[in-house]
Amino acid sequence: MKTCLQDLAAFEGPPLFASAVAVGRPNLPDKASLFARFEDMLRSRWLTNHGPAVREFEERVGEHLGVAHAIACANATVGLQLVARALDLQGEVIVPSFTFIGTAHALDWMGLRPVFCDIDPQTHCIDPSQIASLITPDTSAILAVHLWGRPCAIEELARIAAHHGLRLVFDAAHAFGCSYNKTPLGGFGNAEVFSFHATKVINAFEGGIVATNDGALADRVRRMRNYGFDDMGVVVCPGTNAKLSEGHACMGLASLEILGRVIDRNFENYRAYQNLLRNIPGIQLMTYHVAERHHHHYVVIEINEALFGLHRDVLESILTAEGILARRYFHPGCHRTEPYCSPPHTQRTLRHTEDLADRVLCLPTGMQINPDEIATIVDLIRFCFENAAPIRDRMGLRSSAVG
Helix, strand or coil: CCCCHHHCHHHCCCCCCCCCEECCCCCCCCHHHHHHHHHHHHHHCCCCCCCHHHHHHHHHHHHHHCCCEEEEECCHHHHHHHHHHHCCCCCEEEEECCCCHHHHHHHHHCCCEEEEECECCCCCCECHHHCHHHCCCCEEEEEEECHHHCCCCHHHHHHHHHHHCCEEEEECCCCCCCEECCEECCCCCCEEEEECCCCCCCCCCCCEEEEECCHHHHHHHHHHCECCECCCCCECCCCCECCCCHHHHHHHHHHHHCHHHHHHHHHHHHHHHHHHHCCCCCEEECCCCCCCCCCCCCEEEEECHHHHCCCHHHHHHHHHHCCEECECCCCCCHHHCCCCCCCCCCCCCCHHHHHHHCCEEEECCCCCCCHHHHHHHHHHHHHHHHCHHHHHHHHCCCCCCCC
């Protein structure tokens, strides 16, 4: 516990955590289960090319999502690219700026132009009311993002897409295990693409799934991920190598076995943060709809500098010095990142995106952390609030407090 400024590691005191606690530290499955799957894989000598582990992984994920087709691929970024190619997207695609840069890059690498849309400041997801003004004759699709696992305004987006004859795709990298109107995410729009990167709620080391109920689209994606081969080994279209290996699928299957435990722990962690943070001025914790399924894999706070007394970046630097590796996600927004902030891309001000990118911070959760460590993290945040003025003085910062 910190009792004076000199105790802060930022001011040369000892850090609270000798071993850092980080956002996105992988949740690990049972080693015996994982190694047994590896043994089966090695015994079979089937290491890639859509073997039994990948087929089982696709089946299990498809059942979990309630979709007709779950197509495994190397990662979610290439999954988005496969969908874009399979849907024959052209020209411009409307996408939120407040997302991981890989969402925009996936489009850019396919020769598509991301057109960045502002977000709803309450949900952090794309704002449907802003989309109509961005549609041009060159627009072919909307690529929306279920951020933090919170679903987009799916029905409204579907109406807009249908009215304008656009494709609708969802980047669901954050959203495995979440629902919309009590229906699992996965079957909405033309396709949804999930990530099984090491930092996700469950992981396959690296990996992705394209989920869809469109059989023709699924067939095209399957062929394209394997050089354009059909089931008879004949090349019928352009393709690439986007296959998921058997080893990755083994990790994914073992991770699926602990999904319930991970979600339960995440929820316990979330409630602990919620209870401890509730009375700290200037700290707003992202909430989730209680009637929906949610993995609570992201503990997201917004920091109001005027009320808290310190800017988000100052708090992040103090936490980092103490061994608490919080993350300021998606700063400064894709539209303020190269190459999208330079010509020929159009410069736009996205007020809500820019404001949120300056305020948001994610705190550690997952199987790695325990209630005592969460209490220690929140105690430090409270200490920073209570000592904001002397911290600012020590750092040579001007006051931002109101009143």
